[in-house]
Amino acid sequence: MSDSALSDPMQRSHDEVIRIVIDGESKWDQRLIRGSYWLNPILVKEARQALKSKQFAWTFMLLIVFTAAWTLFAVASSIPDVYYDSDGTVFLMGYLTILLVPTIIVIPQVAFRSMASELEDGTFETLSLSMLTPGQIVYGKLSMAALQLIVYLSILAPCIAFTYLLRGISLGVIGFLLVLIVVSCMFLAATSIMLAAIARTRTLQVLFSILMVLGQLVAFGFLFGIASSGMSEQNALQTPSAYLNMFCFLGIILSYAWLWLRCAASLIDMASANRSTPVRFAVFAVGMIIAVGTVLTLMNQSSEGGSVNRQFAANVFINLCWFHWGIAGAWMMGESGIISQRARRSLPDSYFGRVFLTLFNPGAGPAYLLVVLGFLGPWVGYFGATDLLAIIQGRYSGSIAEAYRSWLKVLALAAYLALYLGMTRLLLLAFYRNKRASRLLEAFAMTGVLVIAGVFATLFGNLAANNFRDMYFDWYCFLNPFWMLSEYSSDNTIQPSMQDVFSSAELFFAWLALIISGSVVFFINAILTARDVMITRVETPPRVRAEQSKKKQVDEVDPWKEP
Amino acid sequence: MNIHVAQTEPVIELRRVHRFFNQTKAVNDVSFDVYRGQVFGFIGPNGAGKTTTMRILATLDSPSYGDALVDGFSVVNDPDLVRRRLGFMPDGSSLYANMNCVEYLDFFARSYGLVGRERNDALRRTLSFTGLDKIASKSITGLSKGMRQRLSLGRAMIHRPSVLILDEPANGLDPRARIELRHLIRQLASEGTTVLVSSHILTELAEMCDQVGIIERGKLLAVGSVAEIYNSMQAASQVRMRLLGRVEELLGVLTTHEEVSSVLRKGDWIQLELRGDDAAQASLLRWIVSSGFDVLEYVSHRESLEDVFMKVTTGAVQ
Numbered sequence A: 001m002s003d004s005a006l007s008d009p010m011q012r013s014h015d016e017v018i019r020i021v022i023d024g025e026s027k028w029d030q031r032l033i034r035g036s037y038w039l040n041p042i043l044v045k046e047a048r049q050a051l052k053s054k055q056f057a058w059t060f061m062l063l064i065v066f067t068a069a070w071t072l073f074a075v076a077s078s079i080p081d082v083y084y085d086s087d088g089t090v091f092l093m094g095y096l097t098i099l100l101v102p103t104i105i106v107i108p109q110v111a112f113r114s115m116a117s118e119l120e121d122g123t124f125e126t127l128s129l130s131m132l133t134p135g136q137i138v139y140g141k142l143s144m145a146a147l148q149l150i151v152y153l154s155i156l157a158p159c160i161a162f163t164y165l166l167r168g169i170s171l172g173v174i175g176f177l178l179v180l181i182v183v184s185c186m187f188l189a190a191t192s193i194m195l196a197a198i199a200r201t202r203t204l205q206v207l208f209s210i211l212m213v214l215g216q217l218v219a220f221g222f223l224f225g226i227a228s229s230g231m232s233e234q235n236a237l238q239t240p241s242a243y244l245n246m247f248c249f250l251g252i253i254l255s256y257a258w259l260w261l262r263c264a265a266s267l268i269d270m271a272s273a274n275r276s277t278p279v280r281f282a283v284f285a286v287g288m289i290i291a292v293g294t295v296l297t298l299m300n301q302s303s304e305g306g307s308v309n310r311q312f313a314a315n316v317f318i319n320l321c322w323f324h325w326g327i328a329g330a331w332m333m334g335e336s337g338i339i340s341q342r343a344r345r346s347l348p349d350s351y352f353g354r355v356f357l358t359l360f361n362p363g364a365g366p367a368y369l370l371v372v373l374g375f376l377g378p379w380v381g382y383f384g385a386t387d388l389l390a391i392i393q394g395r396y397s398g399s400i401a402e403a404y405r406s407w408l409k410v411l412a413l414a415a416y417l418a419l420y421l422g423m424t425r426l427l428l429l430a431f432y433r434n435k436r437a438s439r440l441l442e443a444f445a446m447t448g449v450l451v452i453a454g455v456f457a458t459l460f461g462n463l464a465a466n467n468f469r470d471m472y473f474d475w476y477c478f479l480n481p482f483w484m485l486s487e488y489s490s491d492n493t494i495q496p497s498m499q500d501v502f503s504s505a506e507l508f509f510a511w512l513a514l515i516i517s518g519s520v521v522f523f524i525n526a527i528l529t530a531r532d533v534m535i536t537r538v539e540t541p542p543r544v545r546a547e548q549s550k551k552k553q554v555d556e557v558d559p560w561k562e563p
Numbered sequence B: 001m002n003i004h005v006a007q008t009e010p011v012i013e014l015r016r017v018h019r020f021f022n023q024t025k026a027v028n029d030v031s032f033d034v035y036r037g038q039v040f041g042f043i044g045p046n047g048a049g050k051t052t053t054m055r056i057l058a059t060l061d062s063p064s065y066g067d068a069l070v071d072g073f074s075v076v077n078d079p080d081l082v083r084r085r086l087g088f089m090p091d092g093s094s095l096y097a098n099m100n101c102v103e104y105l106d107f108f109a110r111s112y113g114l115v116g117r118e119r120n121d122a123l124r125r126t127l128s129f130t131g132l133d134k135i136a137s138k139s140i141t142g143l144s145k146g147m148r149q150r151l152s153l154g155r156a157m158i159h160r161p162s163v164l165i166l167d168e169p170a171n172g173l174d175p176r177a178r179i180e181l182r183h184l185i186r187q188l189a190s191e192g193t194t195v196l197v198s199s200h201i202l203t204e205l206a207e208m209c210d211q212v213g214i215i216e217r218g219k220l221l222a223v224g225s226v227a228e229i230y231n232s233m234q235a236a237s238q239v240r241m242r243l244l245g246r247v248e249e250l251l252g253v254l255t256t257h258e259e260v261s262s263v264l265r266k267g268d269w270i271q272l273e274l275r276g277d278d279a280a281q282a283s284l285l286r287w288i289v290s291s292g293f294d295v296l297e298y299v300s301h302r303e304s305l306e307d308v309f310m311k312v313t314t315g316a317v318q
């Protein structure tokens, strides 16, 4: 606190120093500061930190060094004919590999550390006391990842443009690979932000860091593989349907990134806030994106002249949708149905809202109904519409068995959701007397245990019934979803007629047992849900509403109006 | 320090706040009010529940039972409205690395939605108030403990909160920095900020607080101005007197006296602890002299603030 140490070396007046410190020294500094008012404060803060951090400086320098080294090496090794031969692919492959390291490995790790250190150093609490919303916090972290990505990409951009000039490589392929890297980087960063928000203990942090590194290595290998095959088979990427498929794939990846961020925002939100409804909407939206994407792909196939391959839809995309709802539902079964006064203010109140939006209310009960109906809805709608169209147009008879099979499969999958998630919910209700606390992890683990128990019970029971020599599918084997499904689709090569809907009597009885037990559990749960659904909205007190509208004024301040 | 402020509605209101961690009753039925512009001292030994209470008030934790209001808004139902009008400086606050002071404050100004002129004003005001203006562009990593506390205080007050909650702000500060901190807090209060400040040392807070609350094992033992608490505790006096003979005789009489809690003989000296106020003491002395005892020396000493604190609290921890 002594003044001697603080004397100003530039001999400026005190006010002048303060003005410079606050406004910036040059005109450009001042413009930069004023422009940054529009940005997420977290992005501004972390960009400033990055400029002073060793990690960023090292990554930046190493990237430049390796890029330069590769350029020199590749040019040197192909010197005599660099202008004649089409060596673009070799150059590009090297640049992409160099680019993959910071984007796939470094950026997600930095995002994880940034979020995790915030939570473990206690700085997060001061952050959450500010007026930043949890959404702004997680998107701030993600936008920092995006900023780094832009910096790293811009180092390599001239080099990549150079490979195009060398020919041998199409602009479409370059563009596609870059988009793929960008999407993967953002997805991994979003995933790491969510994992960091979950990992509040040291053990979990270490566990997640290890999982992250493994996942990143897999992603690295996967992208490397795509890049090399994309360059050797450039023609495969030229058809419109290849682009459509890639578009669907990237869309699904991005929608999961969005879902992860929504989850992360809820995880760091206040306990009394309504943390489920936004996540519930996101889970629903992603489920719909998968379903609608599939339907669009199928319709595209049929319009290109191919028959609509429902078997394909049933075996791939419905399963994807099923996993989506099943895994999301397993977590949701741990939501407590106790809704704080504050959260109750956000419940739907209109007639429309109470009819359609109640499924998005917090609590395992509404979540359960949403999972089963949300899975079933789009497929019933799609199959119903196409079948109805076929009946009207009088061309239904030929594919009648196929139509049945897809209906029965969807019903079976819905019954699995109803059965296993419903059992989880009933067991949690029985186990935990304190219903106030949410037990997401317990619910997820419980569902896993139940499914594994079902799998092993059928395997063991079946072996025991057959003197431990052999296994034959029997009706009770429906408890093992994977056996049941493989049994179900084992003979999809033959074009089935009506009596071939079930390949065996056992399969038929298994299906029947599954539907019956699923329905029973569903109705028990539906009755128990009635209580949760009765919870109604409470009005926001006028004084609170008046206060909340004040917030707008702060946002409306025009940052460009500078003294 | 008397309470001159008009006492209309309390700015901070704790209503039967409870917080249990399993079996630990960290906060057990605590209620008190703090009025505008007051400095309220929250005193208790380590583990008494000060931090837990303050975190509940700062909406970082929720009460197991009860509620707390800031400006009439509940920390349970309207934490976002409470947060706007409240600044919290946690115990041992952690700051960011790779930043300087002004960047740190700038980040929080923006986080409170302050941009443009509002941000510039907030930064200027905070830097000069906390005295950080001279080291504004110094890296946080190299700051002394006192400077870090100032920065932390600056962060807590950057959005001009009407309520400031400071958890053991004087911890680890040297005596000079403590005094400066005390001045800063009084200045904030005189500008109308309501301050809740905690410490495990009563004397540290005694002279700057309008009111104090003494907490131990989650229970609020006493609330009021320091003088009120001091008087209500009926502080005992330590009396020593030297007699010219008949020491044993007086000793015998005094042990039966009902206002005397302990008597001890040390040579010619009698040492006793006397409950009751000055009048009780005077009448005892009058009685001794009138009974014919020759008192050569008489020394009396009233219990200090620290002694009262020791007496109110039992020293037990959970």
Ligand SMILES: Nc1ncnc2c1ncn2[C@@H]1O[C@H](COP(=O)(O)OP(=O)(O)O)[C@@H](O)[C@H]1O
Pocket: B021, B024, B025, B026, B044, B045, B046, B047, B048, B049, B050, B051, B052, B053, B318
């Ligand atoms: N998160 C927690 N989990 C369990 N016990 C806690 C937690 N926080 C505080 N406690 C307990 O509550 C009591 C009060 O702690 P605290 O409020 O930090 O005391 P103080 O700040 O007065 O020193 C202590 O016994 C402490 O062990």
Ligand SMILES: [Mg+2]
Pocket: B047, B050, B051, B052, B091, B167, B168
């Ligand atoms: Mg404490």
